Amino acid sequence: MEISYSKGILLTHNGKKLLIDPEISKTGLAIPTIVTHAHSDHTAALSNNSNTYTTPQTIDLFNVSQPKKNARKIMTKNFYEPFEIEDFEIEFIKAGHLLGAAQIVVRCGNESIHFTGDFCPEPLITVEGADIPKDIDITILDSTYGDNKIHFDDRLNERQRLLVWILSTLKEEKNPIINLAHLGGAQELIRFLNLLAPKLNIYVHPKISIINDIYMKYDVNLKYHILDENSKIDTASVILIPRAKSNLEYVKDSIEFSRDKVKIGIVTGQSAKYGFNSFDFTSNLSTHASYEELLETALKIQPSQILTYYGYPEQMAYSINYTCDIPAMELKNCNSLQVNKIKSRETVKTDHREYFNNTKTDNIWKDWY
Template structure:
C-alpha cells in the first residue's frame, strides 16, 4: 500500500519520517540524502550525508570540512539502508554524480528524481529509467508549451559570431557542458575559463569526463580578436555589462534569464514537458507527486489515468 505521508515538508525540507532522513534538505539535518551537488540541493553542515562520489567531491570543494560530519559514498545501483528504508542511487543525467533516489519500503518503490534531463550530455552519466510505484518528479518546466531546443543547434550559433564572446554560465555543470560542446561543435573557437571554474573542471577530469581544450583567462589574450570564448560565472558576467569589443551571451534554460534569441544560448539541464511525459511512461507509476515547479498541468493531463499530488 502506498503511504500518502511517506514524504512531507517541514521547516527543514522534504522529510521521510519512516526512515528519519531528508532529501536535499534546506537546513542542516542529522541524515541528508543528496541528489546532486548544486547549492539549492546540497547545503553545508549536515551531520550524515549520503551521496555519490562526484557529489561529495563537489561538496568538499565548495564547503571543505562543512560538507558533512560523516560522509557516506554510494555507487549507482548499490543499495544501502537508512532507518529501515532501502535506498538506491540511479543516474539522473543532470550533472556528474546526479542521482534519482529510489526508496523501497514495505514493498513499495518511491522514486525521487531530483533534477534530471534526457538530452544527451557527454559530461555526465545519462539518465536511466526504473520502474516505481510512486514517481516524485521535479516539474520545473512541466508546461505543455515548454519544449527545449536542440542544444547542439544552440551551440552552433557561436560559429556565426566572428568577434570574441563573453559567455555567462553557472560555474558547476553548465560551464563544463559548454566547454565540451564548444570543442565538439565550434572547434575553431578558443576557450578561456574564469579562475573559479577551473577547480571544478579538475574534478570532472578526475571523474573521467574529458572537457577538451581550454585555458585559464588572461587579460592580454582577450585583447586579440582570435574568436576567444571567455566562460564566466553570473556575477562576473553581470560586472562586465559595459564590455566593448565582445559579444555578450548567457547560456541558460530559465525563462527569466532569456534575453532574446540573439543574446542567449537556450541550453537547459532539466526535463521539459515531453521528457517528463516520457519518464512517466517508462516509470509506469501508480501515482505522481510533483516538486520544484508547477504540477497542475500534469494533474490535468493525467486526470483520468494516474493520481497526481502536488507536494509543493
C-alpha cells in the same frame, strides 16, 4: 512508508525517518539525509551535522564550489550500490543533469518510492541520460519546467545554433562572452566546442575552472585556459563566465575590454520563459528535463501515483493527471501519504479532478488545451 513535505522530502517507516534534499542547514538534523546532486539549492545537508549520503562526485563538486562550507559526516555511495539506512533500502541511479547527479529509489518490503531529483532523460555530452526505474509505487517528479507554456528547443539544434553564433561573432573579429551555469552547463559547452571546434581557444572564469578539475578527475576530457590578467585573447577565443554581473566585471579587470569588440550571450533554460533582451544572443539549452520530457518520463515509469515537486508542481500534476492517465498531485498538498494505502488509479484520478475543479486556481487551467 509515509511521504510528506518537511523542508524537503520526508519518508517515515515504523518511526524511522529519512530526509531527502533538505532545504535548511542552520540547525543540526537528528535524522539521516540524502543529497541528490551538487547544485547549491540541494546541498544544505552537506554542511549540517546529520549523517548524509551522496555520490563521490557530488561531494567533490561541493567541496570545490562551496569551499567556505564544511562538509561533515558524509557517506558516499556509487551508482547501483544498494545500501541501508535504518529500515530503508536505498539505491542511487543516474539522473543525467550533471556529474554525480542521482535519482533515489527507496524500498521497504514490497513498497517503493522514487525521487527523480533534477534530471535529464536525454544523454548529454558529459553525462549519460537518466535511468528509468522499474516497479515503482510512487514517483516524486521534479517539476522545474513543468509548465506547458515553457518549451525547450531540440538540444542538438540549440548546440548547433550556439556554435554558428560563436563562429559568426569571431568572423566579425569580435569575441563571444557567454554567461552560463558554472556547474554542469559550462562543462557541457566546453566539451562540445572541444569536439566540434578543436582549434577554438576557450577561456573560463576561475569558478568554472575548479569545477572542470573535478570533471577531469572522473575522465571527462576538457581543454581550456583560465582567464586572468595574463590571458592573451585573440580572434579565435571565446570566454565563458558564470551567470552574474560581477563576473563580467572580472572579465573587464582581466583583459582589455571594449563593448564594440565583444558580443555577449546567455545560455539558460530560463530563457524559454524570460526574454533576456539585453543580450546579443540567448539559448534555452538546458540540462533539466523539458515539459515534454517530464510527461514522457511519467509514461515510461508508469508508477501507481506521481507527486510533483519544485518549479511548477501544480501545473505539472494537472497535466499528468489529465494527459497521462496517471494520478498526480503536488507533494506539498498530500500531507502524509501512505504508500500501502494508495487507492486505485481511477479513484485517485477522480479525487484529483475534484481538487482542481474546487480550488481557486481553476482559472489557471482554462486556456491550457
